[in-house]
Amino acid sequence: MIGYLKGTVSHLYNEHCLLDVQGVGYRVFVPASTRQKLATGAAVSLFTHLNVREDAMLLYGFLTADEYELFQHLITITGVGPKVALGILSAISPGEFRAAVGQKNAALLTRIPGIGKKTAERMILELKDKLGVADDFTPATVKAGAAAEVPQDARQEAVQALVALGYSQGEVGAVLQKVYADGLAAEELIKLALKEFARR
Numbered sequence: 001m002i003g004y005l006k007g008t009v010s011h012l013y014n015e016h017c018l019l020d021v022q023g024v025g026y027r028v029f030v031p032a033s034t035r036q037k038l039a040t041g042a043a044v045s046l047f048t049h050l051n052v053r054e055d056a057m058l059l060y061g062f063l064t065a066d067e068y069e070l071f072q073h074l075i076t077i078t079g080v081g082p083k084v085a086l087g088i089l090s091a092i093s094p095g096e097f098r099a100a101v102g103q104k105n106a107a108l109l110t111r112i113p114g115i116g117k118k119t120a121e122r123m124i125l126e127l128k129d130k131l132g133v134a135d136d137f138t139p140a141t142v143k144a145g146a147a148a149e150v151p152q153d154a155r156q157e158a159v160q161a162l163v164a165l166g167y168s169q170g171e172v173g174a175v176l177q178k179v180y181a182d183g184l185a186a187e188e189l190i191k192l193a194l195k196e197f198a199r200r
Contacts, residue, residue, distance in 0.1 A: 015170035028061035031089035032173020111156035157186035
């Protein structure tokens with residue numbers, strides 16, 4: 001299995017990149033949090049997961065071990081495949097996810113596109129012990145640097161609205177991080193994101 005790749009980003013797309021590793025180009029699907037930090041021509045190291053299906057072999061890549069480990073946990077949940085897990089990591093940081101699980105906050109998790117109430121409750125039940133979170137786990141206990149750069153409520157409202165308009169989760173996550181500024185409400189984020197999409 002391929003667990004790690006180090007190479008140069010040759011091409012960037014909305015939800016994946018092509019990573020040149022000694023002349024071999026690997027197509028690697030990445031969450032928005034990783035995608036926004038990549039640049040064409042840049043050297044990068046990615047933790048990777050190889051998903052083998054009957055009709056394809058797909059690579060998923062992550063800049064941080066934290067995201068990679070959470071992805072591994074997520075895909076063990078019934079109803080959460082690699083694509084859904086990638087969408088979760090595009091919509092919420094590992095720290096926020098742990099906080100939601102520790103607080104048994106299914107309502108927060110259901111704001112993530114593609115996650116229903118039953119799946120949210122299943123994730124909380126099955127991952128609480130695996131993630132090592134306590135019942136009183138709060139955002140204040142999230143380790144430094146793990147909190148998302150966009151307040152969750154505003155971000156989730158914007159994500160849901162933009163995905164409903166036909167944009168992919170990867171596109172939305174990358175654009176929202178680019179246009180965010182302190183104090184912006186969901187409506188303002190959506191307007192700025194639409195302007196950014198129009199420029200492309």
